[in-house]
Amino acid sequence: MTRLTDRPARGVLAVVIGIFTLAGGGAAAEAACRLLVGWEPYAIYTYENASGEASGADIDLMRAIGRDLGCDITFKQAPWTRVLLEVENGTIDISTSTSRTPERARYARFSNSYRTTEMAIYVRRGEVGIYRLDALAAVARIGFKLGVIAGYHYGPEFAALMRDPAFAGFVDQAVDYQTSIKKLMHGRIDGYLVEDVGVMLAEARTLGVSEQIERYPLAIPGEKLHLMFSRKTVDANLVEAVNASLRRIMNDGRLSRFVGRHMK
Numbered sequence: 001m002t003r004l005t006d007r008p009a010r011g012v013l014a015v016v017i018g019i020f021t022l023a024g025g026g027a028a029a030e031a032a033c034r035l036l037v038g039w040e041p042y043a044i045y046t047y048e049n050a051s052g053e054a055s056g057a058d059i060d061l062m063r064a065i066g067r068d069l070g071c072d073i074t075f076k077q078a079p080w081t082r083v084l085l086e087v088e089n090g091t092i093d094i095s096t097s098t099s100r101t102p103e104r105a106r107y108a109r110f111s112n113s114y115r116t117t118e119m120a121i122y123v124r125r126g127e128v129g130i131y132r133l134d135a136l137a138a139v140a141r142i143g144f145k146l147g148v149i150a151g152y153h154y155g156p157e158f159a160a161l162m163r164d165p166a167f168a169g170f171v172d173q174a175v176d177y178q179t180s181i182k183k184l185m186h187g188r189i190d191g192y193l194v195e196d197v198g199v200m201l202a203e204a205r206t207l208g209v210s211e212q213i214e215r216y217p218l219a220i221p222g223e224k225l226h227l228m229f230s231r232k233t234v235d236a237n238l239v240e241a242v243n244a245s246l247r248r249i250m251n252d253g254r255l256s257r258f259v260g261r262h263m264k
Contacts, residue, residue: 032070033238037062038083038092039075041176043202044262045097048077058096060258061114061249068245079175081151090232097196098228099153107231109239113224114246114255118198119154121146121216123191124184131190133218140167147172147180147192154195155223177203185209191216195223 039046039054049055054075066073076092086092088107099117100110121133132142136157139146148154150173161167172189174180177200180192194200197215204210227246229239249255 034072034074035062035066035093035234036091037073037075037094037096038078038086039096040078040080040083042097042196043177043199044259045199047262055262057255057258057262060261061246061255062094062096064249064254064258065242065245068248069241080149084151087228087230090230093230093233095228097225099195099223100226100228101153101159104228109229109231109234109236111227111229111239111246112243113226114250115225117196117222117225119220119222120194120197121191121218121220122184122194122200122213123216125212125214127190128214128216131216133216135218136161136193136220137167139170140164143170144191145170145172145189147174147183147189149174149176149180149195152195153223154193155221157221158193178207181207181209181213185212193220 037059039056039058041047042056042058044056045058046054046056054077059075062073062075065071076086078086078092083092083095084104087095097115098104098110104110123131131144132138133144138144139161148171153159162171172183174183174192177192177194180189181200181204183189184192201210204213227242229242
């Protein structure tokens with residue numbers, strides 16, 4: 001049973017099913033549920049538009065799901081590590097474009113996957129031949145300073161390597177892609193690990209440095225991304241309702257249109 005919090009009627013299936021009743025005199029129906037979506041700047045998927053409002057393909061997706069289910073959707077911007085913490089604590093209900101991990105599964109539920117990332121390492125243009133990276137494990141062996149984003153998931157291989165202090169000592173954590181890109185440009189790292197190539201390239205174009213970086217030829221498996229829901233505020237039945245809405249949005253082409261609308 002979903003625990004009610006100080007925010008009324010948040011993420012409770014009984015509300016989804018039972019509150020679609022009209023008040024007398026033709027008054028508008030009350031929202032079926034209220035869900036707070038946490039987001040960080042993430043290229044075309046979540047960003048602040050010229051009016052200072054949350055925008056992007058994932059924002060459009062959540063608004064479409066809200067309309068489909070009759071839920072009131074609101075948004076809160078925060079650093080990614082803060083979004084994760086608030087989902088765990090139940091002060092944020094949902095995050096978007098999130099990898100499923102065993103640690104997160106302790107405090108969160110996940111929707112079906114709605115897109116897959118492309119992972120890679122990027123270095124300064126012209127420096128691919130300098131390094132002998134035949135595997136991620138080579139980072140420590142050759143002394144390669146590798147940038148990552150704090151709180152991001154880079155797959156099970158990277159997670160296992162990070163348990164080795166010899167490897168972790170060569171990993172430099174930043175708050176976002178733009179910070180990692182700037183560190184690379186200033187020689188503070190040798191390269192950075194990208195968990196979503198399309199997002200990173202959009203950030204590099206924003207900084208005007210996309211021609212100054214290049215992809216290192218090391219194949220790294222991508223990750224499936226999901227909506228992530230706090231177990232403290234969203235029950236499994238509501239997640240299934242979201243999954244049904246998500247399938248409709250993907251099948252009728254709306255999701256592709258949302259992405260296309262925000263492509264730069």
